[in-house]
Amino acid sequence: QTEITVQHALPLNSHYGAGAAALKENFERLTSGRYRVTEQRNDNEREMVESVQIGTLDCTVTSTGPVGNFVSEVRVLDVPFLFRNTAHARGVLDGEIGQGLLARFSSRGLAGVAWMENGFRHLTNSRHEVHVPADVQGLKVRTMENPVHMRAFSTLGALPTPMAFSELVPALQQGTVDGQENPIGVIVANNLNQVQRYLTLTGHVYSPAILICNPAMLARMTPADRAHFMTAAKAAATANRDRVTEDVNNGVAELRRRGMIVTTEVDTAAFQASLAPAFAVYERELDGALLRRIRDWHAQ
Amino acid sequence: MSGVMLTVMLVLFAASVPVAIAIGIAAVIGIQGWTNFPLIVAAQQIYVALDKFPLAAIPFFILAGNLMDIGGISRRLVAFAQSIVGGVQGGLPATCVVTCMIFAAISGSSVATTFAVGTVMIPALVRHGYPVAFAAALQATAAELGVIIPPSIPMILYGVTTQTSIPELFLAGFGPGLFIGGALVATVLIWCRIKGWGKQDGDGRLAIRAATKQAGFALFMPVVVLGGIYGGVTTPTEASVIAVFYALLVGLFFHREIGVRDLYPIFRKSVISSAVIMFIIACAAMFAYLLNRQGVPDAAAAWMVQIFDSPALFLLGVNLFLFVIGMFVETSASIIVLAPILADAAGRFGIDGVHFGTIMVVNLALGMITPPFGVNLFAAAQVAGCGVDQMMRYLVVFIAVIFACLMVVTYVPALALTLPNLLFR
Amino acid sequence: MMGNTLVLQGIGMATVGLVLVAFWARGPGPAASRLRQAILLLDGVAITIATLLACAALGIACFAGMWQVIARFATETPSIWSEALVRTALIWMGLLGLSVALRTGALVSIDVARRLAGPRLRTGLEAASLAASASLMGVLFWFGWTMAQRVQFQEMAGLEVSISWGYAAIPVGAGFAIIGVLGHFLDSRSEELEAAV
Numbered sequence: 001q002t003e004i005t006v007q008h009a010l011p012l013n014s015h016y017g018a019g020a021a022a023l024k025e026n027f028e029r030l031t032s033g034r035y036r037v038t039e040q041r042n043d044n045e046r047e048m049v050e051s052v053q054i055g056t057l058d059c060t061v062t063s064t065g066p067v068g069n070f071v072s073e074v075r076v077l078d079v080p081f082l083f084r085n086t087a088h089a090r091g092v093l094d095g096e097i098g099q100g101l102l103a104r105f106s107s108r109g110l111a112g113v114a115w116m117e118n119g120f121r122h123l124t125n126s127r128h129e130v131h132v133p134a135d136v137q138g139l140k141v142r143t144m145e146n147p148v149h150m151r152a153f154s155t156l157g158a159l160p161t162p163m164a165f166s167e168l169v170p171a172l173q174q175g176t177v178d179g180q181e182n183p184i185g186v187i188v189a190n191n192l193n194q195v196q197r198y199l200t201l202t203g204h205v206y207s208p209a210i211l212i213c214n215p216a217m218l219a220r221m222t223p224a225d226r227a228h229f230m231t232a233a234k235a236a237a238t239a240n241r242d243r244v245t246e247d248v249n250n251g252v253a254e255l256r257r258r259g260m261i262v263t264t265e266v267d268t269a270a271f272q273a274s275l276a277p278a279f280a281v282y283e284r285e286l287d288g289a290l291l292r293r294i295r296d297w298h299a300q
Numbered sequence: 301m302s303g304v305m306l307t308v309m310l311v312l313f314a315a316s317v318p319v320a321i322a323i324g325i326a327a328v329i330g331i332q333g334w335t336n337f338p339l340i341v342a343a344q345q346i347y348v349a350l351d352k353f354p355l356a357a358i359p360f361f362i363l364a365g366n367l368m369d370i371g372g373i374s375r376r377l378v379a380f381a382q383s384i385v386g387g388v389q390g391g392l393p394a395t396c397v398v399t400c401m402i403f404a405a406i407s408g409s410s411v412a413t414t415f416a417v418g419t420v421m422i423p424a425l426v427r428h429g430y431p432v433a434f435a436a437a438l439q440a441t442a443a444e445l446g447v448i449i450p451p452s453i454p455m456i457l458y459g460v461t462t463q464t465s466i467p468e469l470f471l472a473g474f475g476p477g478l479f480i481g482g483a484l485v486a487t488v489l490i491w492c493r494i495k496g497w498g499k500q501d502g503d504g505r506l507a508i509r510a511a512t513k514q515a516g517f518a519l520f521m522p523v524v525v526l527g528g529i530y531g532g533v534t535t536p537t538e539a540s541v542i543a544v545f546y547a548l549l550v551g552l553f554f555h556r557e558i559g560v561r562d563l564y565p566i567f568r569k570s571v572i573s574s575a576v577i578m579f580i581i582a583c584a585a586m587f588a589y590l591l592n593r594q595g596v597p598d599a600a601a602a603w604m605v606q607i608f609d610s611p612a613l614f615l616l617g618v619n620l621f622l623f624v625i626g627m628f629v630e631t632s633a634s635i636i637v638l639a640p641i642l643a644d645a646a647g648r649f650g651i652d653g654v655h656f657g658t659i660m661v662v663n664l665a666l667g668m669i670t671p672p673f674g675v676n677l678f679a680a681a682q683v684a685g686c687g688v689d690q691m692m693r694y695l696v697v698f699i700a701v702i703f704a705c706l707m708v709v710t711y712v713p714a715l716a717l718t719l720p721n722l723l724f725r
Numbered sequence: 726m727m728g729n730t731l732v733l734q735g736i737g738m739a740t741v742g743l744v745l746v747a748f749w750a751r752g753p754g755p756a757a758s759r760l761r762q763a764i765l766l767l768d769g770v771a772i773t774i775a776t777l778l779a780c781a782a783l784g785i786a787c788f789a790g791m792w793q794v795i796a797r798f799a800t801e802t803p804s805i806w807s808e809a810l811v812r813t814a815l816i817w818m819g820l821l822g823l824s825v826a827l828r829t830g831a832l833v834s835i836d837v838a839r840r841l842a843g844p845r846l847r848t849g850l851e852a853a854s855l856a857a858s859a860s861l862m863g864v865l866f867w868f869g870w871t872m873a874q875r876v877q878f879q880e881m882a883g884l885e886v887s888i889s890w891g892y893a894a895i896p897v898g899a900g901f902a903i904i905g906v907l908g909h910f911l912d913s914r915s916e917e918l919e920a921a922v
């Protein structure tokens with residue numbers, strides 16, 4: 001029996017956990033128990049990707065946050081308002097463009113196996129309701145340590161403050177920052193409603209996740225087992241996305257029930273217009289042609 | 301394999317090899333024998349362990365403490381504490397405890413507290429006729445308040461390894477710190493009555509006003525640091541940086557007791573202290589990584605849930621276990637390796653993470669005064685110039701008092717949690 | 726793992742060689758004395774450099790940390806690089822400072838045996854410490870160097886340089902540390918308690 005370890009940063013009962021569980025269940029069944037998949041938690045995503053690279057970890061499910069530092073092409077996906085909706089995002093990543101990005105991983109000693117997701121990120125804050133770009137002005141917003149995200153918020157006149165997730169709740173509590181942005185599932189699971197009064201469904205950026213594995217580990221499998229692994233990975237992606245959809249559907253109602261004031265009507269076009277200077281920079285610094293291909297994508 | 305690792309580690313401990321080196325070698329042997337990983341993972345885990353922003357507070361608090369300690373801060377704090385509690389029989393030992401409580405609010409370390417306060421207090425106690433071994437034992441014991449009252453290096457480590465809010469842990473230290481300080485003051489006052497020590501302790505002390513004025517800048521430092529954290533201005537790490545610049549400005553321009561030429565020795569000393577603790581963190585992290593990859597924390601937590609019937613019994617078991625560990629193992633290494641395992645189990649028993657962190661830190665602080673390995677004992681023995689064995693007859697009493705306080709901290713959660721509940725929940 | 730074993734054997738042999746040379750250099754005779762002087766000269770220069778660099782790294786970390794606070798409040802443009810710089814500078818400070826700590830005997834140990842031992846056993850214990858420290862530093866030097874090369878195409882978030890610039894602190898620090906433990910064996914000092922935390 002061969003053991004495969006999968007690490008990710010979220011609890012077992014989460015959209016990553018759902019993906020990992022589906023991977024385990026399907027792969028173990030398809031290989032009649034010749035493989036055993038072990039799921040572990042690790043809160044350091046950079047370390048996990050690096051461990052997959054040096055061969056001390058078989059697989060990881062991670063957000064794209066640290067991945068851009070290993071495979072820079074992935075950074076295009078961080079651009080705000082790149083995807084119109086979930087169908088657009090999933091279609092692009094499952095189609096030619098997404099698969100092309102996955103192919104880039106091999107030159108960095110990684111195997112990009114399948115796209116998963118965290119879903120769209122939304123803005124919460126403790127000051128006031130946010131409807132239009134002007135409402136964001138002057139807000140101290142915790143962002144990931146991601147220059148693309150930070151540029152977007154500073155262009156809108158906010159004060160982006162990069163901070164480790166573990167420091168976020170006390171920082172919101174103490175008012176070190178006024179707001180933060182995360183997918184609905186994360187907001188619900190971490191009870192951010194206790195420290196944030198206002199939620200606006202900005203959907204300002206789509207946050208993909210990705211299953212990355214060690215290429216040598218995959219190469220040791222028989223072709224048949226590798227095909228089984230790919231099948232299981234697809235099932236994992238489906239389970240992950242189903243869970244994200246479910247979390248969004250239940251989450252907004254749950255947050256309202258917990259007393260948050262949720263703004264659903266957002267003038268997305270106004271936000272995009274305010275971000276024009278940032279978009280010009282992204283076009284220059286990232287792969288502008290690829291950005292346009294992604295924007296122009298339509299389902300067949 | 302675990303047998304080989306443990307044996308190697310114990311043999312190296314016994315051979316007086318530095319604790320961190322012994323742990324590091326055991327971890328390398330474990331990686332080589334237990335896993336089929338390339339050993340570059342050792343380098344990776346060292347980097348991962350140190351590459352954390354909240355940990356940056358440790359060298360900053362050490363540097364701030366050293367800057368504050370130069371040029372008479374301790375002397376001023378002693379005079380201040382003496383002006384308040386020094387006027388009764390046994391007032392001098394009580395002053396020692398209260399000074400440690402105040403210095404603890406500046407320093408994150410117990411040994412630093414032992415040296416800073418002990419160099420002033422121990423000679424003063426001996427001059428007033430107290431046995432030198434009593435003075436040393438008292439100083440070693442009172443100095444452990446250095447890690448219970450915030451800022452606290454062990455609390456930072458607990459927060460980082462278990463993803464617990466450091467500001468909440470800091471707040472939770474106040475109640476137990478004041479309580480233990482009070483218990484120690486009561487103990488020495490009664491002790492002095494029984495022995496007839498210290499009838500002239502109150503002689504020659506300053507008036508409260510004058511003493512407060514003298515110690516003003518030192519007393520204001522905790523306000524700057526804690527105000528920064530709880531006023532929503534800074535994270536604990538940023539507060540530690542502000543503490544550095546505050547101490548530097550006060551030393552250079554207000555007290556004028558630090559010259560530019562003193563900076564190099566202060567920095568060098570801070571570098572060495574920080575390197576010592578960072579290397580322990582690094583080596584313990586390699587060890588913890590190995591345990592994690594073997595699934596030990598999960599198995600151990602499940603095992604504990606099975607053998608202990610109730611949270612109360614679990615806490616008693618953990619306290620006795622940590623008491624024994626604290627006799628032999630260095631505090632930071634214990635936290636890095638054990639905190640994730642024990643906190644996980646505590647969570648399954650429904651025990652609050654901040655409360656459990658406080659219990660763990662108070663218990664391991666007790667380990668700093670239990671032989672054979674107790675850093676406070678070594679430090680106090682050096683300052684006093686007496687042996688640890690001479691201190692034992694007095695230490696037994698102090699250890700019993702602290703253990704009793706530990707039980708109160710454990711079974712009266714409100715002592716630790718009232719402040720964090722008020723501010724955060 | 727096989728690749729490890731060969732390197733570990735090499736490090737083991739190098740350690741034995743180092744301990745033998747160190748013993749000889751501590752002994753009597755003009756040749757031993759000359760070697761001792763030479764090693765201590767190298768040690769003096771190397772540890773001074775390490776101390777200065779570590780102090781500079783601590784200073785850089787202080788200013789970067791202060792800038793982070795100032796940037797957020799005074800200039801209202803939060804800094805992207807300050808946090809990464811603080812972390813990286815402190816990693817360098819810690820690993821360079823390690824050699825100074827080893828040189829001055831500042832790492833804490835359970836030293837009951839050393840205090841009770843007679844002169845011969847004490848020398849044996851010191852040799853054991855030398856061997857243990859040098860072999861662990863050998864491991865960190867070799868595998869730290871390999872790791873720094875291995876990750877050279879990974880970018881450090883915030884500073885936008887290769888993360889090898891961070892990882893390199895491990896082999897560089899371990900290299901200085903080997904000199905430090907050798908110097909400590911030949912010219913023992915103890916600052917264990919002044920520096921303990």
Ligand code: NA
Pocket residue numbers: 403404405406407408409445446447448449450451452
């Ligand atoms: Na303290």
Ligand code: NA
Pocket residue numbers: 626627628629666667668669670671672673674675
């Ligand atoms: Na102890």
